[in-house]
Amino acid sequence: MKKLALTFLIAVVMLLGSSPVLAAPESSKSNSIQAGIGIEALQLIQGGYSSIQNAGNNHVSIYGETLTYKVTDIVGVKFYLQYYNNSAWVTLDTVSRQGYDTNLFTTMVDYTVTPGYTYRVATEHYAYDGSFKETAWTYTSGVYMP
Numbered sequence: 001m002k003k004l005a006l007t008f009l010i011a012v013v014m015l016l017g018s019s020p021v022l023a024a025p026e027s028s029k030s031n032s033i034q035a036g037i038g039i040e041a042l043q044l045i046q047g048g049y050s051s052i053q054n055a056g057n058n059h060v061s062i063y064g065e066t067l068t069y070k071v072t073d074i075v076g077v078k079f080y081l082q083y084y085n086n087s088a089w090v091t092l093d094t095v096s097r098q099g100y101d102t103n104l105f106t107t108m109v110d111y112t113v114t115p116g117y118t119y120r121v122a123t124e125h126y127a128y129d130g131s132f133k134e135t136a137w138t139y140t141s142g143v144y145m146p
Contacts, residue, residue, distance in 0.1 A: 044068050044134040048125035050077070052140045060113055060143065064097075065106040066125040074098050074128040075105040084118040084142060092119075098126075118142035 047067040055061040064077035076098025082089040092113075099105035113119055120142045126135045 042134060042136060044070075044072055044127040044129055044132070045125055045136050048077075048123070048136055048138050050079070050121055050123035050138045050140055052119060052121045052143050054143055054145060055110060058112055058115055058145065060111050060119055060145065062109045062111065062121050063106070064108075064121075064123050064125070064138075065104065066127065068103045068127045071101060071103050072127045072129045074100055074126075075102055076126055077105065077107060078124040078126065079109060080122040080124070081111055081113075082120050082122060083113070084120075089120065089122075091122075113145055115145050118144045 045066060046069045048065065050062070050064040052060055052062050060081075062079055062081065064079060066075050066077055068075055076096060078094060078096040080094050081092045083092055084090075093111070095109055097105075097107040097109070120140045123138045123140075124135055125138065126133065
């Protein structure tokens, strides 16, 4: 009975928590972190989001945010810019940004990229409170750069 109730709860959260993406094809958005779902519910991180989009002139714009349940010592994101090559995602660069004594951190990074590849962002959302550290991940779908 518990498994059935948990399955139903997850299905309802997925249906209500998802929204259709009505953006232009040059934009790629990730699925948000859904707090409280999983084997071990997150204790600090309430949510996270990341996106990548074609900014023109061989540039991509990357956005990320991390939200915590309360004001936390450090809240941040670590972006892994990746490109698709030979059936695998290859990390091109990483960058970390963080804020202090806050419950919401947002940032944007701009990269120059090589045309002819598909790019995505794997984002590690993290929070530190005292000696306790928590992380969660989001992944965007790919955006092709002509």
